[in-house]
Amino acid sequence: MSDSTEFRNEVNAIGPARAATPFRISESVVPYLLSTIDLSIIFLSSVVAGGSYDWLLSHELPNLLPYCAIGILSGLLYILRMGGKGHYNFTEAIRPRLEISRIASCWFITALLLALLAFLLKIGPSYSRGALVAFSMLAPLLLFAGRSLAKTFLAAAVSNKVIGWRPIVVIGVPGEFAALREQSLLTEFSTGDVKTFMLRDGDATNASSVDATILNSAAAFARRHDCREILLALPWADTKRLDFVRNHISATPTAAWLLPDANVRALTRGAAPECLRALAINVQSAPLSEAQCLMKRSVDIALAVVALLFFSPIIAITAIAIKLDTPGPIIFRQDRKGFNGRRFTIFKFRSMTSQENGPTVSQATRGDPRVTEIGRILRATSVDELPQLFNVLRGEMSLVGPRPHALAHDDQFEQMLSNYAVRQHVKPGITGWAQCNGARGATPSLDHIAERVRLDLWYINNWSMKLDVKILVRTLFEVMKQRNAY
Structure with missing residues (x-):
């Protein structure tokens, strides 16, 4: 294989091509959408659980106003806590795993705060303990179901390039990139096709002009396509190459992550896919969130x-x-x-x-x-x-x-x-x-x-x-x- 072929700038799309969509929605609306869904679920849970409990006891049309107030209050407490933990971030929402423990723990704390407020404000006559228990049991079940459905719809929207589709740029050497799994990259580092720019493999003490050309092309591609992140699949020990790459991508207003190299991945073999994100090093931050x-x-x-x-x-x-x-x-x-x-x-x-x-x-x-x-x-x-x-x-x-x-x-x-x-x-x-x-x-x-x-x-x-x-x-x-x- 000739040098010009081996070291030419490769722009490869991994995965099947997708049809163009007539419109796209910014991923910035996802946190507002998810928090609105959770607030609506909690509000409806309060009204349904409280109203049903009162109707079963009295067989009369209940007064739903207290349950509306409690639903709004508890919904706000819940989404504030979950939002503070990044639960509504786009990158969190598109992960396939359902956050059962996080939803359960945040709702448990919300229910405790709600019970404390009911005690301090002495609203027992207007809101019975039985209604509170029914509400506390119904809400998390609906929150689990709502989150699962939201993930399904988001995954479909992402695959159809309706929401948040932007390619991921991977810059690396063949030896490091060969061990990466595309699905792990897509799951842990946002969405979109993976575009790879291959540098020379082996020792790169003195980076060549060919590498510089490839890096300039990668930076230009990231800027032109408004890429979400730049991932670096490079040996951690090759500090000169890392500095060389960082200098060439510094003009790009995109976060850059150094992925775990082959030696680090060998130590974490069999670990959960989240380890890829957890062990990655942020070598360049996006200027503003x-x-x-x-x-x-x-x-x-x-x-x-x-x-x-x-x-x-x-x-x-x-x-x-x-x-x-x-x-x-x-x-x-x-x-x-x-x-x-x-x-x-x-x-x-x-x-x-x-x-x-x-x-x-x-x-x-x-x-x-x-x-x-x-x-x-x-x-x-x-x-x-x-x-x-x-x-x-x-x-x-x-x-x-x-x-x-x-x-x-x-x-x-x-x-x-x-x-x-x-x-x-x-x-x-x-x-x-x-x-x-x-x-x-x-x-x-x-x-x-x-x-x-x-x-x-x-x-x-x-x-x-x-x-x-x-x-x-x-x-x-x-x-x-x-x-x-x-």
Whole structure:
């Protein structure tokens, strides 16, 4: 076999091909769906058990209001406890094994809390002990049945690519990958087809350019297909190869796991499939979880709508002023890179006579003759950035995040700094940690770029809603200083 054949980039789909589906549902809705099902089951269990118990005793139509209240209260207690343990996470829900012990223990604690509340609030006359016992016995049985049916429907939806279908990328050497089982990968590391990228087997003290090409292709594939996770099937002792691989996938905003190698798997032979996940090492974390992304997106939409309403008079006056000042469009459009390197068109109020959007883009300098009279005011006050609120509503940007640069500058900066592309692990922002720390305006030297990247990466690694609020507040003071904006 020739080297070009042996070491070429392989993209193999393991398992039967599946037909395309006309629509897909994000896996982010699964926790809400499952928790709603459990809440409904507990509510109905309370009404049915309590109402049936009272009817058998009195043979009269019972008052169901107390049982409705108890059902809602106990349902909320249950889903809060189960949600805190990750019971509703998509990766947990698609596992075939039914979580009998976890459901039973959480319901037992919920029933104890319910009994304690009944004692403290003295609701015995309205809710008898017999109804409580019947409710406590019926609910877990229905919870088991509901969870089992939910798993069946989720498995069917996943196999038909309706929910959460994204391929898994496996990067490894033939010797390590041969011992892996595809079903274990699909079960323990989400869903989708397994795509493999094979490196050279054997000692890799000095990684070849062929390996680099394969890794670049794997990273590009993961970004293009929005892969859920990257799995590394590599010998644990080969630390140089591990570092080499990590460096090449670092720009991909995807969690990466180092799977147990052949030596470790030999020690756990016969163990449950969950050992594969338990023994895997997280060598690269996803920047934000799905819950954090949902929270950040919700805040972005709410604040962007409020900001557009608040600044609407300024936006209207600015548009008129630009039109009267110089000929040309009111809105300046330029291509930028967003999350995961996806291109989008950024909106700004036009502040210059030129409209550069190609392979060569000249940064504005102090006293730049291309800047219009109105443009100088807009740039100094950052009013020219207000149209980006529409980018936020479109989902292309966030209120807070690393500032996007022109494509020509991105290509240049990526060659100068190896970790520059890591900024694309989150959505770009109207403002960011770098901007509220004075890193605004042009980047005339490598030191300026490196400092801005350092601040952006710190933000990504330390994100919280509290930090976003802090950045928004500090940005207002930074704008009033009018530093580095021209």
